Amino acid sequence: MAAIFPDLATPRNISNQLSNVWPLLAVATGQTLVIIILGIDLSQGAIMGFASVAGGFVMATAADPNLLGGSPLWGTVLTEGGGWLAGRSGSVLIGVGLMLVVGGLVGLINGYFIARFRMPAFMVTLVSLMLFSSAGIWLTQSQNIVNLPPEFTQLGSGDLVSFYFGEKVEATIKRRDILSFLTYPMVIALALAVAVEIMLRFSVLGRYIYAIGMNAKTAAISGVPVRRVIMVVFVLSGLCAAVASILYSARLGGGRPTIGAGAALLDIIGATVIGGTSLSGGRGKIVWTLIGVVFFVLLGNTLNYMGLSAFYIDVVKGGIILAAAALDVARNQLLAGQAA
Amino acid sequence: MSGPAILTLAAIAKAFAGIHAVRDVSLAVGRGRILGLVGENGAGKSTLMNIIGGVVRPDGGTMLLDGAPYAPASPGEASRAGIAFIHQELNLFSNLTIAENIFLNDFPQRRFGPFSLIDRAAVARQARALLSEVSLDLPPETPLDRLSPGERQLVEVARALRLDARIIIFDEPTTSLTARETERLFALVARLREAGKSVIYISHILTDVAALADDIAVLRDGALIEAGAKAQFPIARMITLMVGRPIDQLYPPRKSAPQAAVLLEAISLGATGIIRDVSFALHRGEVLGIFGLMGAGRTELARILFGLDSHETGEIRVEGRRLPARSARASIRSGIAFITENRREEGLLMNGTVAENIALAALPRLAITPAELIEQGRIRSAAGALAEALNIKTASLDAPAKSLSGGNQQKVVLAKWLLCRPSVFIMDEPTRGIDVGAKYEIYSIIDRLAGAGGGVLFISSELEELLAVCDRILVMSRGEIVGEFARAGFDRGRVLAAAFREAAA
Numbered sequence: 091m092a093a094i095f096p097d098l099a100t101p102r103n104i105s106n107q108l109s110n111v112w113p114l115l116a117v118a119t120g121q122t123l124v125i126i127i128l129g130i131d132l133s134q135g136a137i138m139g140f141a142s143v144a145g146g147f148v149m150a151t152a153a154d155p156n157l158l159g160g161s162p163l164w165g166t167v168l169t170e171g172g173g174w175l176a177g178r179s180g181s182v183l184i185g186v187g188l189m190l191v192v193g194g195l196v197g198l199i200n201g202y203f204i205a206r207f208r209m210p211a212f213m214v215t216l217v218s219l220m221l222f223s224s225a226g227i228w229l230t231q232s233q234n235i236v237n238l239p240p241e242f243t244q245l246g247s248g249d250l251v252s253f254y255f256g257e258k259v260e261a262t263i264k265r266r267d268i269l270s271f272l273t274y275p276m277v278i279a280l281a282l283a284v285a286v287e288i289m290l291r292f293s294v295l296g297r298y299i300y301a302i303g304m305n306a307k308t309a310a311i312s313g314v315p316v317r318r319v320i321m322v323v324f325v326l327s328g329l330c331a332a333v334a335s336i337l338y339s340a341r342l343g344g345g346r347p348t349i350g351a352g353a354a355l356l357d358i359i360g361a362t363v364i365g366g367t368s369l370s371g372g373r374g375k376i377v378w379t380l381i382g383v384v385f386f387v388l389l390g391n392t393l394n395y396m397g398l399s400a401f402y403i404d405v406v407k408g409g410i411i412l413a414a415a416a417l418d419v420a421r422n423q424l425l426a427g428q429a430a
Numbered sequence: 431m432s433g434p435a436i437l438t439l440a441a442i443a444k445a446f447a448g449i450h451a452v453r454d455v456s457l458a459v460g461r462g463r464i465l466g467l468v469g470e471n472g473a474g475k476s477t478l479m480n481i482i483g484g485v486v487r488p489d490g491g492t493m494l495l496d497g498a499p500y501a502p503a504s505p506g507e508a509s510r511a512g513i514a515f516i517h518q519e520l521n522l523f524s525n526l527t528i529a530e531n532i533f534l535n536d537f538p539q540r541r542f543g544p545f546s547l548i549d550r551a552a553v554a555r556q557a558r559a560l561l562s563e564v565s566l567d568l569p570p571e572t573p574l575d576r577l578s579p580g581e582r583q584l585v586e587v588a589r590a591l592r593l594d595a596r597i598i599i600f601d602e603p604t605t606s607l608t609a610r611e612t613e614r615l616f617a618l619v620a621r622l623r624e625a626g627k628s629v630i631y632i633s634h635i636l637t638d639v640a641a642l643a644d645d646i647a648v649l650r651d652g653a654l655i656e657a658g659a660k661a662q663f664p665i666a667r668m669i670t671l672m673v674g675r676p677i678d679q680l681y682p683p684r685k686s687a688p689q690a691a692v693l694l695e696a697i698s699l700g701a702t703g704i705i706r707d708v709s710f711a712l713h714r715g716e717v718l719g720i721f722g723l724m725g726a727g728r729t730e731l732a733r734i735l736f737g738l739d740s741h742e743t744g745e746i747r748v749e750g751r752r753l754p755a756r757s758a759r760a761s762i763r764s765g766i767a768f769i770t771e772n773r774r775e776e777g778l779l780m781n782g783t784v785a786e787n788i789a790l791a792a793l794p795r796l797a798i799t800p801a802e803l804i805e806q807g808r809i810r811s812a813a814g815a816l817a818e819a820l821n822i823k824t825a826s827l828d829a830p831a832k833s834l835s836g837g838n839q840q841k842v843v844l845a846k847w848l849l850c851r852p853s854v855f856i857m858d859e860p861t862r863g864i865d866v867g868a869k870y871e872i873y874s875i876i877d878r879l880a881g882a883g884g885g886v887l888f889i890s891s892e893l894e895e896l897l898a899v900c901d902r903i904l905v906m907s908r909g910e911i912v913g914e915f916a917r918a919g920f921d922r923g924r925v926l927a928a929a930f931r932e933a934a935a
Contacts, residue, residue, distance in 0.1 A: 294793045294802040301790055304779040311738065311776055312791040312846065313762040372781055 098395055105271070107391050109247070112279035113337040115383045117350075118361045119283050120330025122379045123290075123323045125362055126303045128371030129204065129211035131324065133218035134358055135350030137196050137331040138338065140222040141189040145336070146235030146345015148173045149185035149242055153235065160231040172237065182241040189339075190332045196222060197328020201321035211324075226347035235345035246340025248274040275337045282333055286326070287376040299323060304372035353404050360411040361386040369418050436461040436628050437482070437500070437513075437597055442491035444477055451477040455491070455654045457647055459597060464619060464629040466643030466660070468636060470672050470865035471836050474652040475632050479599050482630075483515040484508030496596070514590030515599045522574055522582055529557040529570035532589045560588040564618055579724075580611025587618060598622060599630045604638060605863070608724040609930075616642055634863070635892075636665045650674055673866055680866065681898035682874045684917075686881035688716035688901050692750070693885040694766070694854045696735065699744035704730045705909040708744070712854065712885040717876055719900035720889045723929055727909035728889045729771055732858045735887075736768040737761040748854065762791060767847035769840075771858040771889075777843040778831045785827040787842050788813040792849040816845040821871065837868020844875060855879060855886045861895060873899050893925060905929050 097103055117134050124131045147163060150173040158164055167174045175181035196218055203214045251272035290296035298319045301309040310316045331350070338349045365382025367374030389410065393403045435458035444452045452474040459465050469475050480486040482493070484502030493500040495511060502508035505515070522531050538552035557570035566584040574582065583603060590598050600619070604612045619629055619642060633639050639646065640660065647657035648671040655671045656663075663671075669680075694712040699705060705727045712718050722728045733739045735746060737756040746753045748764045761768070770776040779787055789796060789809045796812065797804050813827055820841045824834055831842055840860060847855065857876070861869045876886050876899060890896050896903050897920050905913035905928040913928030915921070 292803045292806075294797045294804060297786070297789070297793055297804065301779055301782070301786075304781050305775070307776045308779055309790070311736075311758055311768060311770060313759045313794075314790070315757075315759060372779070 098392060103391070107387055109273065109275065109341070110387045110391075111383055112273075112275040113334040113341075114357055114361060114387065115380060116279045116282055116337060117331050117334035118358050118365075118379050118383050119286050119376055120327035121358050121362045122365070122367050122374050122376055123286065123299060123330075124211070124327045125359075125367050125369065126290075126299055126371060126374040127320060127323055128303050128306075129320070129323070130215065130359070131197075131200065131327045131331075132212065132215040132355060133196060133200060133222065134327060134331040134334075135352075135354045136219045136221070136223035136226070137193050137328050138335040138350030138354070139347045140196070140226040141192045141332045141335040142339040142345045142349050143226040143230055143235065143347050144192045144345075145185045145189040145242075145339055146173070146238065147229070148175045148188055149181055149239055150235050150237050150345070151176050151239055152237040157233045158230065158235065161229060161233075163229060168235070173235075182239055185242065186245075186336055189336055190329060193328040193330075193332025193335065194325050195328070197325040197331075198321065200328070201324030204324065205317035205320040223347070223351060230345070230347050232347065234347075236343060238339070238343055238345070243340045243343050245274050245278070246337055246342070250274065250277065275341070278333065278337065282330065283376050283380060286330075290376065295319065295322065300372055303374075353407075356404065356407060356411070357386060357390075360407055360414075363411055363418065364414045366418075368422070369415060370422055434461055435459060435494075436496055438494040439478075439482075440492050440494075442478070442481060442488050442493070444481060444486060444488050450652045452481070452488070453652045455649075455652075457654055457657055459628050459630060460645060461628055462623055462626045463644040464623055464631055464642055466639035466646045467630055467632045467649065468634075468639055468646065468668055468672060469649035470867065471863070472651075472865075473649040473672070475649055476601070477652075478649070479515065479601060479630070479632065482508070482597075483513060483599065485515075509593055509595070512594060512596035513599070514593060514595035514597070515601070516583065516586045516590065516603060517601055522585060524575040525573070527571045527573050528561070528566075528568060528577070528585055528588075529553050531574055531585055532557055532560060532570075532592050534589075536592075556592070557588075560592055563591055564588045565614065578608075578611070579606040580608060580615065583607070583611075583615065584618070587622075595627065597628045597630065599632070601632045602634065602863075603631075604633065604635060606724070611724075612638075634865070636668055639668075640665055648672055669866055680870065681895065682870065682877055684717070684899065684901070685877055686715055688880070689714040689883070693748065694735070694887070695747040695750075697744050697747070699731070699734060699741050699746065701730075701734060701739070701741045701743075703909075704739075705734065705741070708909075708911055710904055710911065712887055714853075714883050714885060715880050716902065717880050717886045717888055717900045719896035719903040720887065720906060721891070721893055721896055721903055721925060721929060722906035724891065725908075726906040726929070728906055729858055730909070731906070732768065732770075732856050732887070732889055735761075735856055736766060738768075762850055762852070765851070765853040767791075767850060767852035767855045769843055769847065769855065769857040769860050771862060773836075773839055773843050778839060780832040781830055783828045784817065784822070784824050784831060784834070784842055785810055785813040787831050788816055788845045788849060791846050795850070812849060813845070816848055817842075820845050820848075820875065835865075835868070837864040837871065840864055840868065840872060841875075844872075853884050855884060856889070857886060858889045859891065860888070861890070861892070869895070893922060897922065897925075 117138065121131055121134060147167050150168065152172050153168050153170060155170055158168060161168060175184055200214050200218055203209050204211050290299065298314045301314055302316055302319055306316055335349065339345055361382040362379050363369065364385055365378035367378060390403055393406055437459040439455055439457045442452060442455045455478060467475055477486060481488050484505045484507050500511060502511060533553055537548045538556060539546040540549040554570050561568065561570060564584040564587050566581060603615060607615060622629055631639065631642055643660050645658065646660050646663040648655045648668060650672060691714040692711045693714050696708055696710050699708040708731060720728050734741045737753065737758055737760060740756055748766065753764055754760050774780060796808055810827060817824065817827065822841045822845065823838050831839060834842065861872050876888065880886055888896065888900055901917050903915045903925060904911050905925055907929055915925055
């Protein structure tokens with residue numbers, strides 16, 4: 091690909107694309123857990139938007155009454171002087187904490203209805219998707235909350251290690267010429283992915299998650315607390331979405347109700363399935379999802395460079411997800427054939 | 431075999447991935463005769479029947495049906511040629527009515543100009559005629575999900591008759607039937623023979639085969655060992671041929687005796703419509719059998735004892751202590767193990783590895799607290815030790831459970847529970863669908879568990895095995911315990927009479 095489109099392999103593009111990988115990795119990590127237990131979480135995009143709005147409301151340092159004056163929270167939580175926590179010490183910490191709590195709570199609601207009342211995950215998370223994406227838009231009247239404190243936006247793009255290619259002619263290097271390599275989002279997303287992978291592979295909870303995905307009845311009779319594990323998985327899924335929300339909101343410098351809207355869900359589920367996590371449950375790894383995420387981001391980027399419109403890109407992505415799902419079915423049949 | 435053959439197989443062979451499932455089988459099915467096909471699991475019975483039924487194509491050999499070459503490319507072709515296959519898992523739609531199931535791919539139709547519509551009156555009339563042939567006294571418009579397994583089987587036979595089948599294959603037809611339904615099925619099979627149909631009857635229950643068949647064929651390791659008239663095959667000889675070596679005894683001797691201490695006690699347990707006033711005590715070192723017909727409430731009782739379902743009255747005590755919270759987890763912690771009647775759906779993670787399956791119930795024990803992390807090495811050594819102790823035959827501990835034979839799968843389930851070191855074992859039909867050799871091993875394990883001071887609650891619908899293995903037998907009927915027999919007083923007739931007492935009413 092790089093041979094045909096030389097721009098693909100430029101350090102600038104690579105650095106740029108890597109920055110797209112990390113939030114998607116964080117949220118797809120949660121989706122992987124849900125798909126392993128034979129569920130699906132359609133509400134992750136809505137959680138991202140809602141958490142973004144919640145964080146924006148408390149952390150903004152200033153707000154424009156012309157834009158946000160119509161918000162039902164104007165005058166109470168958000169004023170011209172900023173959000174509820176504006177200017178207080180530790181506001182970013184509390185704001186980030188609030189975003190995580192929002193994600194975890196929505197996940198808990200999902201998990202409770204699915205585990206307690208045995209409702210289909212598809213149905214419950216679809217309702218959450220509608221509820222929380224609309225709530226986010228209503229609270230902001232479809233506006234973005236800007237003016238987030240720099241300590242927060244740092245999380246979305248701050249560098250730990252960066253490169254500069256070129257001659258040093260001036261005393262200061264322009265920001266846009268610095269290529270990020272090791273960034274906060276990378277460290278945060280990778281740390282989350284590694285922690286979840288360790289949990290899956292080496293903990294009792296992880297073994298339980300696989301067992302429920304393979305056969306929930308057998309798992310229950312073998313003493314696996316099935317309901318509790320299902321709830322924990324959906325909470326983790328919500329938390330992962332909240333982490334992605336933090337990374338995105340910080341990078342875009344605003345609380346946006348729409349950051350997880352539209353085709354975001356396609357990317358999340360697509361990357362997970364392309365990684366190889368089985369739609370028939372019981373099989374999947376975070377490292378597979380990492381590969382799927384990188385593939386998906388590069389795919390979108392390549393198609394972009396080919397000059398395709400966003401609509402074509404989604405058509406191609408959809409086709410590739412279909413192929414991955416077909417491959418999953420073929421793999422299951424192959425495995426079943428071996429046993430016969 | 432006397433008389434002309436309707437179906438002749440010559441040198442039929444089939445291999446899957448280089449492994450011979452069926453090799454060089456030559457066999458004839460007589461017109462208007464019942465052929466009993468016996469063999470251990472994996473002997474090639476299913477593959478052979480799948481070849482006849484058009485599900486699998488043979489690698490070699492030829493078939494003649496009524497003198498004409500027969501090589502079905504699909505099940506549809508086989509059924510058009512007059513071969514009906516009554517599967518173990520019934521091929522019916524439980525959301526449709528009896529009549530709809532019978533006529534599914536061939537409704538009687540009436541033409542209205544350019545349209546042809548289903549002729550409801552003809553459907554009902556023909557369905558009633560077919561149902562009376564199989565003596566199923568139900569209206570054709572009854573939804574199938576109201577039918578018992580036995581009644582459903584009769585519907586399948588009716589469908590076979592509708593397709594004018596010449597050969598009807600029954601694969602383990604009695605597995606989920608009550609004693610009365612079984613009798614009814616046998617009468618029907620005999621009537622089919624009178625009507626000139628040929629029947630191939632496959633079963634693990636050799637007494638049934640001996641009672642029903644005219645001819646017998648024994649398969650082992652994919653090859654036909656011997657075939658001939660029934661008279662040449664007393665049951666002991668069938669077993670010897672199936673296993674390949676003489677088996678002196680079907681059951682190991684019961685080596686130890688029960689002790690006085692009570693392990694598990696049920697005190698007037700009741701749940702509306704399920705069980706009523708069930709009380710018993712299981713002693714240390716005892717094998718306590720529970721016999722009953724289908725629907726007597728045996729499995730329901732087991733589930734209640736293990737805490738999967740709730741009970742309204744009474745209580746359950748383990749070693750004198752009342753069971754706390756009602757959950758599988760709590761029961762496991764109190765030292766109860768539950769080997770369920772269907773290992774595929776409830777006993778195993780079929781896609782999981784042998785090691786994963788064995789470790790599943792004991793994971794909290796194997797974990798390093800407080801982080802609850804697991805050391806793979808510990809799981810493997812624990813699983814490996816049990817696999818060896820129970821003589822589990824598997825390619826490796828990492829092989830998927832579904833690659834094992836039925837008997838070895840059951841041993842994996844046992845290993846899973848043994849790792850939790852329980853004292854009470856509830857076993858629901860632990861030998862169902864496994865072959866003679868593996869059954870013997872399971873009986874030996876039961877005897878050993880009791881000898882080591884455990885208590886075994888052995889639920890079965892095979893009275894013979896209970897009489898051979900148990901110290902005491904309780905008989906259940908309609909959710910109640912209606913009889914108790916100590917080993918000294920074991921009597922087949924009396925136990926059966928107790929089981930039928932209410933069912934006959």
